[in-house]
Amino acid sequence: MVLQRFPHSAVVWGYADSGSKISLFLKNKEYNSITENKIGYKSPVWRIQIDPISDTNPFDLEFTETKTDNKTSKIYLRNILFGDVWLCGGQSNMQLTLNVTEDGQQEFTIAHEFKNKIRLFTVQQHFADQPQYDLLQIKQNWSEPSLESLRSYGWEYFSAVCWHFGKKLSQNLEHPIGLIVNCWGGSEIERWMSPDMLKKCDIPNTNSNHSQLWYSMIHPFLTFPIYGVVWYQGESNTWYNRDKYGCNFESMVSKWRELWYENTKGSTNPSYPFGLVQLANSEKEGDFVDKWAWTRWEQTSGYGYCPNEKLKNVFMATAVDLIDNGDDPIHPRKKSDVGIRLGLGALNLGYNKTLEFAAPRVKKVIEEEKILRIEFQSDFGRFEFDEKKYSINKKGFDLCCDTDDCFKDDNMNWFVLKDFQVLNDSVLLEKPSGCTKSKYVRYLWRHKPCEYKMCPLYSKTSSLPVTPFLSEVVLSGNRGMRVNFNYVNYFIIFFIFCFTTNHV
Structure with missing residues (x-):
């Protein structure tokens, strides 16, 4: 596992018996929390906010539960790193795994080099009709990079774009990186937005699919501090609410930031860096003008570049020239370019590195x-x-x-x-x-x-x-x-x- 590092505070929480006291002793300081009954949680819940930690070595966290009858029990979280946590979201091009990409095989042989530098987590796809406070399912629990954790059969794990992005960060930073893959192939942006976000863009609340993934796959993370988000999505909106995409994306980015900041009690930057991938092609032949070009334009809110006045602290990795003429062109198989371009944007906007992340703009x-x-x-x-x-x-x-x-x-x-x-x-x-x-x-x-x-x-x-x-x-x-x-x-x-x- 990776918990958010200095200068932000990490937050850990869990379930215990009603009235129990949870204690954590870390770096010569004791943290305590009493369980509470909260709406939406399946059991009494405790929460501990840890002072900012800059150490890069692994920790073992020991939690002690003292029940109302003074009986005690212990729980251990081992091999915990404090680093920067990034969420990788979107649809199938973010979901596409290393084992089915052209440039993924070589990553399996070097995975061990990032053992104490990167951790991986993949959310199981599921939907809900109301806000969830805990994940219903986990596809891949926190793992060290290895052949087994990077390569799965089918499209299980691990995301190629997310891995190449995280690797680029790790190669340029001196602290660990946590990567959370949270995506669903074929999903429209409206499914990742709350009703309030949709209302801002005059999207009617009549589609039962709207907000389902927000409820089930994003809402549970709002109490978990993160450093930033990278987003590869938009293909499905080429045929659905395309002209609303710019407004929807602005609304989603703004509200995600606001809610993460509020629910982590300030432990997440209210303007955290947010990266997007501008779409590649979807057909082998494409010498024509169609909605795809307009979707790319909508992704930037009509500016053609990021960041801009509407999308502040948002960086863009374009895939417009990363064409694939294979049997499945909508899923380009060379994902390292996308991940590296996202990494350049994150290093520049998120870490103030003087790295060029975009070409000159008009x-x-x-x-x-x-x-x-x-x-x-x-x-x-x-x-x-x-x-x-x-x-x-x-x-x-x-x-x-x-x-x-x-x-x-x-x-x-x-x-x-x-x-x-x-x-x-x-x-x-x-x-x-x-x-x-x-x-x-x-x-x-x-x-x-x-x-x-x-x-x-x-x-x-x-x-x-x-x-x-x-x-x-x-x-x-x-x-x-x-x-x-x-x-x-x-x-x-x-x-x-x-x-x-x-x-x-």
Whole structure:
């Protein structure tokens, strides 16, 4: 087991007879708790909050129960580490285990190297119709990394993404890491949200599946301090409430943080780091624009990158270029890239390590006579363009012009821009001869935008890909604007209202 380390306090709790006193002696200090009857718990419960511990060596914890008749008994928790606990959540791409990935076999031979550095835990999938205060089932109890704990038949344990993520952290930190896998293949985000979270985004409380996994698989952990969360989910929402995903994700992240902070009595950071994986492809062929591209956009709340104003202290590992052309493309088999990219984000935002975790992002798109200039922010270094990669698929950039219907489903108003140049921190695009007024430019707006690690633009220093973006085009000298479709719609309605009012 891993309990949350310094600077936060660890919390341990359990069941005992009514009125019993539970004592723990640790590092020259005695902790005591009296059992209480609490709503939702199956038996009287005790709770001990341990002072922050920075030691990295294993501990044995001895608990003594003194009953009301003064009889005593002891319980031992052995080989306990104090470290940072991360929850790995989502659907099947987080659930996918090392034994069925292309880059998983080698991990079994090195597992022993992380014996005193990483611990593993996997939650059994189950659902409930009301909040649970304890897990109904456990698939894999706390374990040291080994061939047996990392490799199971089928999709039992251990999550490939979660393992590679934890390993990346362990290789760059001096203390233990606890990994909790908590996911369900095919689940929509609404199933991981409480009714209050759904209400914030105007999601009707009419679907019986909503909140079931929140009740059964998340709620029991709210009293257990954690350091952060990584999240690989969104595929199922491509066909269900896709346009609400941005709001739902914001609401879920915000409320999870708030409730973990409250229920651990301040032992969890109220703005703990939260990582997400931007979706890869789901089909072998994907030279078309569809809902998948819009889901990626919704994952970032319409910014194209993280962190941003709506998703603060949220980092993103894109899988847009991690394409798999195998028999099951929706589950890319090379998971080490995803875990490592998540690790880079966590080390930067969660541990203040000066590691590049994202490629340069678009700043603005400017129309200059016959060209379009895309300027990038260089916070995360410079990017580079590989002509050999781009020659395979000259479909990175699209332009919409001379219409107010850029976002119709038929995509008939978009031009594919095949010719461009890279100049310092900018990309120069040649405007089509038939385009009078440029409206929007988008990048990698395809179901399958490129082959494996073969997209046009990558960071020169980290080799991370520039992520998909959608940006309004402005005239030279004006500042660029982030696309917000609600504002676009409000403007159209306001314009129509003013026009009709002035012509009555």
